[in-house]
Amino acid sequence: MTESGFDGRVVVVTGGGRGIGRALARAYAETGATVVVSARTKDELDEVVDGIRSKGGRALAVVADAMEREAAREPVRTAVREFGRVDVLVNNVGAALGADQNPFTCADAAVEDTVTLCLLSAWWISREALPHMREQGYGRILNIGSGAAKMSGAPIGYTTAKHGLVGLTKELAAQVGWAGITVNCLCPGWVRTGLADFDRLAEQYGMPAEEIEARARAESVQGHILEPEELCAMALLLTSEHGGRRITGQVVSVDGGWKI
Structure with missing residues (x-):
């Protein structure tokens, strides 16, 4: 990889069919990466991949349900099978599931499913990527958090999961840093996506x-x-070879000064 791009790197972006994930997949492809992009909706993934390829980029779609343990690991497995490595993993998938997350009235499943989607899925796919990154002596994991990763104000399952994502970021960073792997969490505020x-x-x-x-x-x-594209510069920095080398275990906000 050069100082200015991701040439030769393989990047996996989950939740990449729309919103932030789509913007990040395009940004990585534009800087030379081979991008494996995953989501549950094939049509959306095909549109992202076709757009990248039309500009001369390299991309592959993987339809995967992040709610299922083995399916959640498939984007990394595909990257390794098809391209022989995984250098960057962006855990972007997430949403608040269930119309009611009032702690007095909601079904348990609404909170449990949200935690599974936003937190456990990130663990499952990271666990799949880590041995490959260790073998390479190089890796970058970027978890996409939220303003709700630092304070209250969102549905209870979502706030719980995003706070947990911060803990996962810090503990993983502490335990894998010796292997040349960095782990960080990027927290947006309000972004024009399906969640907003x-x-x-x-x-x-x-x-x-x-x-x-x-x-x-x-x-x-x-x-x-924010527009999704406004997160790309920081994401690229945190996952770059040289600029991101000494940045790990950090929770970085790109949010226009949200609730400061």
């Missing part, structure tokens, strides 16, 4: 979408809702 669909949130909370978006903007000092 203000029309859907308006219906859920019985408020005008404009009011919910205004409240979201007011939570950051820049009054800004």
Whole structure:
């Protein structure tokens, strides 16, 4: 890999069919990486991969359900099988599952499923990648967290899982640093993705979408809702060979000054 790109590197991005994952997959491909992108929806993955290939990039789609232990590992297994290595793993998959996560009324499954999707899936696929990274003497793991990784304010399962992702980041970093592997967590604030669909949130909370978006903007000092592409520069830095070499175990926010 050169100083300015990811030539020769193989990058796995989970939850890559839309939103942040799609933006990151494109960004890695543009800097020379071979990208393995996974999600549950084939049509979305095909669109991402076709877009990358149309610009001369290298990409492969893996349809995988991150809720299932063995299926969650498949993107890394495919990368190793097809390209012989995995250099960067971006654990991006995540969402709050279930319409009701009120602790007095919700079904247990809503919280349990959210924790599985946002936290356990990251462990399962990281566990698959780590032996290969150890053998190479090189690896970068980037967990995509949230403002809810540091404070309250989201559905209980989502906040719990994202706080757990910070713990996973720090403990993994502490235990694998000797092997040339770094582990970091990138936390966005409000980003224009399916999780920040203000029309859907308006219906859920019985408020005008404009009011919910205004409240979201007011939570950051820049009054800004991020676009997914605004996370790419930091993600590339944290997972780069040289720039990211001495950055590990860190929780880094790119959020416009959210709730500071």
